[in-house]
Amino acid sequence: MIINRADTEMMLSYIEEMVFYGYYYVAFNADKITEINKIKFFRYPLDAKDYCLAKANDAEYAQHVPIEEIISDLKAVLKSELDNSKNETIKVTGFSKRERDGKEFLENNLNANKMNEKNLEYLKDQLKYTGFGETFDAELRENIMKGDKDFKIMHTGIMNNGVPNKDTLTVELNFKKSEQTDMYFFNSYHVNLQKEENKPGMEQTFYINKDSASITMKEAYNLMEGRSVNKDLKNKEGESYNCWLKINFKESDSQGNFKLNQYHQNYGYDLEASLAKHSIKELNTPQYKEDLLNSLKKGNLQSATFVVGGAESKMYVEANPQFKTVNVYDANFQRINHRESKEEKKVESQKESVSKDHKQSSDSDEGDSGKKDNKVKKRKSPSL
Template structure:
């Protein structure tokens, strides 16, 4: 069956499916019971109120047919004409207040979603969100693109679903990393957003580059990274997890490098936050002032060290034995432009 854009028709079809489920669970006579018919009438009235101002011709036709069905149900439930008149008066007040209540709920839902989008790094979507929330679709998605630097681009498709409480939530988003350095190779992953371990757009970028990100779930912290050589049945890279008891101590590893950033408590905390977010961070050696790039590597229980040009170094090389190396070909996502722009990104997500 083809999906319809007629919202009234779609909701009536969902009600019909509900009736079919009830027939399987209970006796068919349930659908003729007074309690069930009253609930059905309330549902039809809600649809009439919700979509009463539509300009869609198909939806307006469906609402006219719906009106006749409502009248038939009212006569069955309330044969006494006086009772129907009294009920109509009471319903009239409800019809007047229901749109106001619905508008308040939609606004509150939009405000909550905007906060979630901002936190996840998708603030650009806020302008388009409210329009889709008001349309009342069961689910929808919004695209957004961020240029990380001159060579790299992140494409996102953020998916929203409506729950039984009629409130929308961000269910997941698809992330795709494109690099002009590797035009034939794109890396993509779907990240859930309805769990306690939600990934921000900035963290998604770092994960797609193979870096590790610190997440907290159930009061427990752990570093996670994608296994870019292993996919599951859905085509997603499997997630490697390194809990606290794995034994990785980045502070111990950083003590091997005399860095200016670790001299004070504030600088050290800032450095650890950057590393925990998956960033490749620029640091300075205390002696000589040499600039380096470092990133967390929990699997090998170490810290990766690079020259400012992206050439990987050992601790000994970083401390001065081969400081004047020529820059080699820069791997995916590792260049000076990327680093400069990446440092300008928000703490919560990528920004232009």
């Protein structure tokens, strides 16, 4: 094969790419300068041989060789002193006779490509099922090919969950290479929740679980909003269990991450029973009921149709496993079922700013248990 020396690197890159797609033999005109678009690629040797035989009657003479020989030769050209010569063209075929090295290179290259593609598909699935979509193919491929010990990908999303204000989530996806293999794994993602411009955001890191369901991006947002999420997890012994998760904004670990409180099955929270205490229209239709339950288990603030005195009105509900109830909000997202205890009010104050009157009413609850019970009864609102 005769090529222009200036095309060596570009031709090598193109031929290596064709190996990736499963082509292992090439045919070319042996007597003329060969350009990329004039090289014929074949998967099997007989196909390459038949092509050259068909050209036997032409004035041009076609030659076929295993593609690893061309790769080895082109690499040898790039490393040789001939690159510095004044000759514009060079005959590549037969330049290097290291067939064994060429075969080893081909096998290693093919194995590496297969593993990289497998790794890419694995990471794409991880991101997809954690709620980050399918838009990171190019970035994942590029970082895998670099071969660094770890890498990060940034992602920004707008969340509103049906409420008027829109929150910005800036997410840093963390990937790390295995110490035993060249496989990369999606280990965690760090979230910055920005509720207002020019103000510090709330931050939390969520880890990807290998043996149980990981927290999705939407669930992470709901947790950071102070709501609860239902998950199936596994303990250290590998036994599965179901629980509700809720961020404890009062405590953080050594790395600044808020702790996650868990309310297990034995805690006694029954979401369906809590909903049944309210006259919710969707509970009368099995499919709508199931959709409502599933949405609340994901931590969503979910719209529902309340029927009061024969009149329908749109309201919003969210699960509250800590106090074994559901929170209800009106169409303006104002909470209307303030039956929570003094302890619940204190927890609520950790995630949102409360009025001075609210704080004073909470403080005034200090006293003997009899007076406290009377005051709580007076503040109760009618049941929906």
